[in-house]
Amino acid sequence: MTAAKSVWRFADWTLSVDTSGSGPIYAQECMTCGDESGAADESEGPDVWCLRHAGRTGHTGFRCVVTTFFRASLAGESRW
Ligand SMILES: [Zn+2]
Structure with missing residues (x-):
């Protein structure tokens, strides 16, 4: 068995909220019966x-x- 080799290079990457598509999606769920409101963007x-x-x-x-x-x-890129 050979050990899986992974290279993690994340120092040059940044993570940010993606504003190019949908905003946050909200949904409510009843804790008693599990019924759901359905998803909405507000x-x-x-x-x-x-x-x-x-x-x-x-x-x-x-x-x-x-x-x-x-x-x-990638850090340094203004847009993806
Ligand atoms: Zn309920």
Whole structure:
């Protein structure tokens, strides 16, 4: 068995939020029944869904999942 050889050269790379495509994506999930708000590109829709869900079901605990996109780029490059 040969050991896998990997070269990690990350010193010249930087990681930053990718603003070229979609912004952050928000989704709320009920902690009681697992029902989901569906994804939205702003938090207001999922937040309103929570309030409606609480009013309809009495469930009051929610988990917000935010997906943010990142992009690695070579240091010194202004754009990828
Ligand atoms: Zn629920």
